[in-house]
Amino acid sequence: MKIEDVYVWDINAKWLGISPFQLMENAGAGVAKVVEERFGKGLKIAIFSGTGNNGGDGFVAARHLSFENDVTLFLVGDEANIRSEEARHNWEVLKKLDFVKIKVLKDSSQIKALNLESFDIIVDALLGAGTKGEPREPIRSAVEKINECVGKVKIVSIDLPSGYPSSVCVKADFAVTFQWDKEEYEGFERVVAKIGYPKELYHLVGPGDAKFALRKKGEHKGQNGKLLIIGGSEDYFGAPYLAAKAASYIVDLVYLAMPEYPARRINDPDMILRPFEGKNFRGEHFEKALELSKGVDAVILGPGIGQKDETQSFVRKFIKSREKPMVIDADALKAISEDLDIL
Template sequence: MLPFREVRVLDINSEHLGVPIDSLMENAGEAVAETIVEEFGTGKKIAIVCGVGNNAGDGFVAARNLLRYCDVTVLLASPPAEIKTENAKRAYERIKHIAFSSVGANFSNFDIVIDALLGTGNLTEVREPYRTLIERINAANTTIVAVDVPSGLATDVAIKPQMTITFSDVKEGMTAENSGKIIVKDIGIPLDAYHVIGPGEFVYYPKNRPDSHKGENGKVLIVGGGPYTGAPALAGMAALRMGADLVHIATPAASYITISTYSPDLIVHKLSQDVLCPEDVEKIMGIAETVDAVLIGPGLGRDERTQEAVRMIVKQCSKPMVIDADAIVAVAADLSLIVGKECIITPHSREFKILTGEDVSVAMAEEAAAQLGAVMIVKGKEDIVTNGKWTKINRTGNSRMSVGGTGDVLAGEAVAMLSKEISIFNAARIAAFTNGAAGDLAFEAQEYGFIATDVISKIPEVLRKYLRKI
């Protein structure tokens, strides 16, 4: 079953793969028309009731195709000027000669009423004029057919069709009871749109409210540094560029000065020793209570004291976590610490083998994620992103991503997404795509000479490019 928002993901990813929305709309409308004729025959008097979005566009295309076989009228819920999408506007122009206002229409006068009002975009409530229209259609003595999903599905007012013609797959929440006979039609969405991460994943990126205040869009804690100073700083700057409001870094004394002077945008907390120690855990957990998500691992090293402290933090932490780098090695010694935690684990091939004892494969990544109840981003030529039940492959990025620090950037992007309170799987897929896409932009600018900070500088460009399309 497809969640409603995944329909939008598929649409955007299809377009990214070269199949435009117009083509999908044409295929959807043709599929509706063909199914109506197959199921009910020709010569029927049909009303297609349309809203203002792409679902209406499907209805407009269906009307054009049904005109060859039936007496068709298009009834509009709102004036044509309110049609929202360019795709639907273009489809409307080709059938406007049979389009009229739905005000006063007697739906019982039609053999079939086709519902193309709201589609998969309406999730919470049905407003006027749709509420009244739905009630009038349901009360009519006629056959009702819904396009893709019954309008208002999962709300208090929904179309009650005898049949639903849906596309690609059954949508979440659809049953024979609320959707009638369900007929699934293929409309040409590329297979890779389902299995490869693309810009459609950004439908889950939470855009800031106009009246939001400092900290409301994500507060992050990064536990890192000691032997290595660059890793936590890179992760912190990546989290900020990804849209987190505040980034705290808890780092050992040996790396404190370097990281605290790296950027005034980072809030840096000095720990007691030159490496992370169990004595610092209480202080770190106090900071963790003030943030939305925690990243642990960048630059920590594998000192025995550090490894023990990592395990203590992971065990005690109740916030969503990203477990990266040497923290992966620490938890590999006691995987029970991860079970039940809301976390993303970001191993490369060597860390994956330490974690699982196995070489990297999609099947092994899925098995590990399922056993741990975590999301894995297994970094490689093609990143594997899986929660054990659902797997997507990320193909953004290039061979220069081997430069030191790009993994820290990915971890920072992932924790930023977690801090915005989206699911760990959605956070992982957005982070993986963004990291590779920013790396591709860096490669365009500097080819094999780009470095991790260049990737960070390109993150806003990736967000600007793709979020404006959502």
């Protein structure tokens, strides 16, 4: 399987109720178990952690290893830059422990001054699979410092050697990777540790699959899809808003077309509203709605749109003139239930 599959499975696992906190705990515990199985206990261990989730795995590993080993954790970077909630949580836990020594290294001069020869094992938790190119400072200096110990100290990387596949990467004895080996990994030994993904993830299609199926290369807003949602009425505003909010997680640009009366009840700065005069959609709104649809890739028509006669007429007219892929939902289905020929 590929690196991208990890991100898909993480999202789908969360959908099944398996939190990122659980996965990080299992990953760090898995690393600690492999280290002790390979090398024993009563060891002096240095763990180099970055501020990302790979570093978070290192925080957890440090806690588990500290029970029967002498552990020092080197945080490379500023703790204010610890990004995810789960990594931040495990860092705060670590700071409360008396039996894990912590040293924060914010610049390369502090790293270059280190002497690591007294350690039996170095655990590399600096960078994960999401980084590209050669490591930047101060991570680069940490990689070079770890590599000074090759042949003198056992070096274990979490998931993959930091910096891989660039020329500036940790020269690990092996890496503990999670759940399965990755197609992209070669040229270094891997030990696979299970972290609690259920077998069901092999067989389901979840939000992670949808997100990555729609992702395209590029950095331009809208390159991952533009969607128009037409809905809402004087009685209903929640359904079109929730549809737009859900779509926004996987589509770059979501436009929500609503009558201005229910639109006033939406106070979300991230929502792109396109209000129409009045309380309900009417025939006179047809041209404006059709023009909006020309600038998107697909349309959702109907959530909360209501069953007023004038609205039902608008729905039928819009469907007859459709030019883009369309999902017809809720009250819009009732508008065409007796005249399916317009489809």
